Amino acid sequence: MAVPLSQMWAVASYVLRQRVARRRHYATVLMLEPLLRCNLACAGCGKIQYPAHVLKKEMAVADALAAVEECGAPIISIPGGEPMMYSHIGELVRELVARKKYIYLCTNALLLKQRLEEGVFSPSKFLTFSVHMDGDRDAHDFAVCREGTYDKAYEAIKLAVSLGYRVTTNTTLFNHVDVARTRRFFDEMMALGVESMTVSPGYSYQKAPDQHGFLKRENTYQLFRSLLENPRKHWQFNQSPLFMQFLMGKLHLECTPWGNPCYTLFGWQRPCYLLQEGYARTFRELIETTDWDSYGRASGNPKCANCMVHCGYEPTAVHETFNSLGGFLKTVAATFAGVPDSARGHNITPPPVTRRVTTGEAAPDAPELERALRDAVDFRGDVRITTRDGGVHEGYLFNVSDDLVEYFPSREAGVAALRRADVTGVERVGRDFADGKSWEAWVRKYHEQKAARAAGEKVETIGIFSEPL
Ligand code: SF4
Ligand code: SF4
Incomplete structure (x- = not known):
């Protein structure tokens, strides 16, 4: 089973409680970003392009916990930046486990082995490492713009699994993905012992250096149909069957961005994890003052036209599943309909309050x-x-x-x-850290380095960072 029964029950009972309270806008997953700096600079990432004084900032644990309490979501996803670089990651995780929150700690795993050896974490059914793996070795290293990252993450996953941690992978797919290689990659990850995998079409971040790799809606349907056709029995996906059907173009869902809100260094991000259209100081303010009708495909907002990311549509699928008998039966049908049967299933500053x-x-x-x-x-x-x-x-x-x-x-x-x-x-007055030149420079450098190594020159590391991993 991809997800423990206790976690399924925590989500199901939470959704039912919202239904009883007749609450329309509620969150199932809180995306908590305690910092924005990272030890990678991936071409498809739009999260890290900030001046150094912003990248040095970290959220206070008390501020993070206050956001968690106010939001009430049973699942907390901790992205970033790279959360393993957050000075208080151990304390934050311990506090969340004590509150019985299910945590998905999203990491590129470059520091995972080190943190495990330092004893920062303890295995718990509440804690899952969600490791960023964008395909096989070549695909992943190219996507994250640094050679050697796949091997490093692979070893860290192996160690975490052997120590009894829950581990999942998190794969973002862009339009240059190779279907056959990606299917073999799924086999490889399952053989490594991960609990399940998350796959998502690339977020069309306005600020990402590579603006050419994002998938349009029709391409997403085609890609996911080819990828998930005849799924292998041992594949497990950490996504709801209805969301998988949506990605394959077999089901229509509308975006419910409030279902996966993002609390970051600037406050509660409007309207979703992807778009940055202002910030609210409280979750309540976010819910009550955001013009939700202006977002999602049905709104006609061009920024939402091709978006199919999980932070907008997975909460809709979860709501559909648990909110009515019809939705529940649809999920059961999707589970047995050949959609992956496995789919059964950041220097420290005060919080932005003063x-x-x-x-x-x-x-x-x-x-x-x-x-x-x-x-x-x-x-x-x-x-x-x-x-x-x-x-x-x-x-x-x-x-x-x-x-x-x-x-x-x-x-x-x-x-x-x-x-x-x-x-x-x-x-x-400052430099635009998202001017797109870094991506072009990276591609040029990557090909020069590869050619130099092929010609017999000594090239230690291929990537943006010059120091070896
Ligand atoms: S995608 Fe993740 S690993 Fe890559 S630069 Fe952004 S935060 Fe870092
Ligand atoms: S459709 Fe995508 S970009 Fe638009 S609000 Fe929903 S999640 Fe955000």
Whole structure:
């Protein structure tokens, strides 16, 4: 069985309780991002392109736990950045286990062996390592832009399994995927002893260096049909059967982004893990003030047109499964219909609560200023903000609401906020960390390094990072 019965029951009973309470907007999985820095720089990742002073920040454990309590979701997924680099990862996991939360710790596993040897974790039915593996050795090393990562993750998985930990893999598929090799990769992972596998079409991150690899909806259907046709008996997937049918184009689901909310260093991200359209200070504020009708395919929002990622659609599938007898029967039917039968199934700053607010006399609203502020929120470098009282403020601007403009100051800890009405100007002053040049440079470097090694030159490491793993 892919998932322990106790976990299934925790989710099922939670969904039923929401139904009894007639709650429409509730979360089944909280995606908790305690930091944004990583020891890799994958071409398809849109999470790590920030100025150094933002990448150095880490969420306080108390802040993370307050978010967990307020949200109430039975499952906590900890992505990042790389959570094994988070200074308090052991403490955070212990606290979550004590609260009987089922944790999926999403890691590239480069530090997993080290953390296991340090005794940071203990095996528990509540703790699963979800290891980032984007295919076989060649496919994975290319996707994560660093040679040697597959072997390192492979060894770490083997060790974690042998120590009695729950381990799953997490595979993101892009449009250059080779179906036959990926099927062999599934065999290899199951033979390694992982509990189950998660597969997802690549998130079309606006800020990812590689903008060419994301799948359009029709390509996703085709890919998943070929991949999951005649599934092998021993494949286990950590996804609901209805979501797998959706990926294969056999079932229509609508996005319910509130089902997998993301709490990050900036607050509760609107509307989902993928898009960054402002932040709320509390889960309640997120639920009550986000214009949910503007998102999902049915909304006509072009940003959602090709999106089929699990953070939007898996909660819909889970809701369908447990919310009615019809949904439950549909899931049973999907389980026996040949969709994988196995588918049975981040320097420390205070949490962003204490905001220093600078005030002044109100400045007139101007369309250019509105545009400049929108542009500044989208920019992944530092900006300079001027205020009516003559003040000049520099930092990473992450949120503009009706009343406040919030930013991480470049040279101070914590979060600062200005009254929206006081702002008179904003200009880019830092480097755009998501300008796309890094991907082109990486591809060029990768091919040069491969050619040099093939020609007999000594090339120690192929990848963005020069030091060996
Ligand atoms: S995808 Fe994961 S491993 Fe790769 S750079 Fe982003 S956070 Fe790091
Ligand atoms: S469709 Fe995708 S991008 Fe749009 S809200 Fe849902 S999860 Fe986010």
